[in-house]
Amino acid sequence: MRDASPAKTYALHIGVIALLFALNFVLPDYHQGLFARIMALAVFAMGYNLLFGYVGLLSLGHAMFFSAGLYGAGLTVHHLGWGVPEAFIAGVACGALLALVIGLLALRTTGVAFLIVTMMFAQVFYLLILYFAAWTGGDQGLVIQQAARVVSIGGASLDLTNPTVRYMSALAMFAIVLLITLAIVRSRFGRVLVAIRENEERTKMLGYDTGANKLAAVVASGAICAASGAAYALLFGYVGSSFAGVQYSILPLLWVLLGGAATTLGPLVGTLFMYYVTDITSGFTSAYLLIVGVALILLVLFFPKGILGSIRQRWLGWLP
Amino acid sequence: MMPLLTTKGLSRNFGGLRAVDGVDFALMPGEIRAIIGPNGAGKTTFVSLLSGRIRPSAGMVVFDGADITTMPAYRRVRLGVAYTFQITSVFANLTAFDNVALPVQRTLTDGRSKGQVRNGVMAALERTGLADRAGTLAGQLSYGHQRLLEVAMGLALKPRLLILDEPTQGLADSEIDNFITLVREIAKDATVLLIEHNMPVVMQLADRITVFNFGKILAEGTPEQIRANGQVQDAYLGATHD
Numbered sequence: 114m115r116d117a118s119p120a121k122t123y124a125l126h127i128g129v130i131a132l133l134f135a136l137n138f139v140l141p142d143y144h145q146g147l148f149a150r151i152m153a154l155a156v157f158a159m160g161y162n163l164l165f166g167y168v169g170l171l172s173l174g175h176a177m178f179f180s181a182g183l184y185g186a187g188l189t190v191h192h193l194g195w196g197v198p199e200a201f202i203a204g205v206a207c208g209a210l211l212a213l214v215i216g217l218l219a220l221r222t223t224g225v226a227f228l229i230v231t232m233m234f235a236q237v238f239y240l241l242i243l244y245f246a247a248w249t250g251g252d253q254g255l256v257i258q259q260a261a262r263v264v265s266i267g268g269a270s271l272d273l274t275n276p277t278v279r280y281m282s283a284l285a286m287f288a289i290v291l292l293i294t295l296a297i298v299r300s301r302f303g304r305v306l307v308a309i310r311e312n313e314e315r316t317k318m319l320g321y322d323t324g325a326n327k328l329a330a331v332v333a334s335g336a337i338c339a340a341s342g343a344a345y346a347l348l349f350g351y352v353g354s355s356f357a358g359v360q361y362s363i364l365p366l367l368w369v370l371l372g373g374a375a376t377t378l379g380p381l382v383g384t385l386f387m388y389y390v391t392d393i394t395s396g397f398t399s400a401y402l403l404i405v406g407v408a409l410i411l412l413v414l415f416f417p418k419g420i421l422g423s424i425r426q427r428w429l430g431w432l433p
Numbered sequence: 434m435m436p437l438l439t440t441k442g443l444s445r446n447f448g449g450l451r452a453v454d455g456v457d458f459a460l461m462p463g464e465i466r467a468i469i470g471p472n473g474a475g476k477t478t479f480v481s482l483l484s485g486r487i488r489p490s491a492g493m494v495v496f497d498g499a500d501i502t503t504m505p506a507y508r509r510v511r512l513g514v515a516y517t518f519q520i521t522s523v524f525a526n527l528t529a530f531d532n533v534a535l536p537v538q539r540t541l542t543d544g545r546s547k548g549q550v551r552n553g554v555m556a557a558l559e560r561t562g563l564a565d566r567a568g569t570l571a572g573q574l575s576y577g578h579q580r581l582l583e584v585a586m587g588l589a590l591k592p593r594l595l596i597l598d599e600p601t602q603g604l605a606d607s608e609i610d611n612f613i614t615l616v617r618e619i620a621k622d623a624t625v626l627l628i629e630h631n632m633p634v635v636m637q638l639a640d641r642i643t644v645f646n647f648g649k650i651l652a653e654g655t656p657e658q659i660r661a662n663g664q665v666q667d668a669y670l671g672a673t674h675d
Contacts, residue, residue, distance in 0.1 A: 301542070304534060305535065308535050311527065312522060312524055314486075315518070315522045315523075316535070317506050318510060319510060320507050320508075320536070320543070321507055321539065322508075
């Protein structure tokens, strides 16, 4: 039952956030930087999971929402000289608006057709970035200067290039999105989304406008992915077209499948796992992708529902 | 008294097949109406037209004085037209609680009921005798219990018209008795339209019976009248008269 253990659920999520907070003070520099990146990208995975895991809509175009945030924030800083908070909001707004338009068009399809349509739109978005190279920097991308990545609040100023500030900013966004995701999943809206995944026709016959609910989910998912992209641009100072390529549509799918689709913490676990497997194996051999591949195959064989999905299935049924 | 639901010339073609063919039908508030007829007579298609799952080729549907012919199914549900499926289609991977929570939160959102989701869910589960299985995944319930869960979901929608498509299919005899009691209970505050093959159930429950054949209404009347109707016996029971 959904309401059986709210206290346990909240304790777990707050605990994970607290653990990440504490890690800032113990991690060596290199891993601190890696974790900041992982948290920012885990937000991308969480946005993807909302649509893929909970609504059951398989998109292969989420790179466009991530890069809408990336460019929405990066271009406003670079060309308009906007401050960090405004640029971040601009990035999220771009992603939400794009998701609304794409959702209206792509949701006319389902299943494989939805996958193909989203992928095509993402390719269009990618090619547009290359086409408007005068503004976007084309395949070279843009570097956001350090001076532009300083937030001044009152008298104090926060330099996002400082490793600790960067880590804490990434953690703050991660924590907020994690709690938002948890709230959505536990809400009435979340229950309807899962019902749509399980049986859309039946959900309609319970009085739900499934089209409107799916559109809302696409917009929420797009906005979260854009938040990740916007933060990535501002924290790491680089905006490039490779983030709009198809591999960045596949990556969140992989992270979510690995961590466990339709689990709130799965996206973090999946992103963390992928990054570290890649990181560790590439230290030993240049053929690290081979080892990553083997690891993925083993996971799919023994944890078909992803790491947290399988743990939930076998031991912890209350995991949200 | 004004009928709760009427249809005029309601038709639906599938290619050349006239599955429902110019049906004029009226349902009074508070009655239990059974629809019977041979396989392929158009019964399920007819109630699907009423619930909005499929669109008519011609004709109109009026519910409580309003023309709902072109209204999408989900909005009819909000008006109080609930439909339970012929083939059990509970959400197998959700708990019984969550299955019923979906219709309950719908009526709360629409302002058709008040209170908390949990109370509404438990009330519907208790009414169908499933309260102690609230936390069980629907897919793990026995078939009979899944049918009851389906009814609980219909009930939780607070319907004014509850359409049951072959509700006793697959139920054991003991479960059927409980089911008859349940439908009588439901009929105290809702109109019930059921498609049913089990004739003892129909004869016990229905105030009136409508017989379909070849997409048209062949006969309509009280259970006694239908039982005595020669045409019905020919079409449905395959009897021959001398």
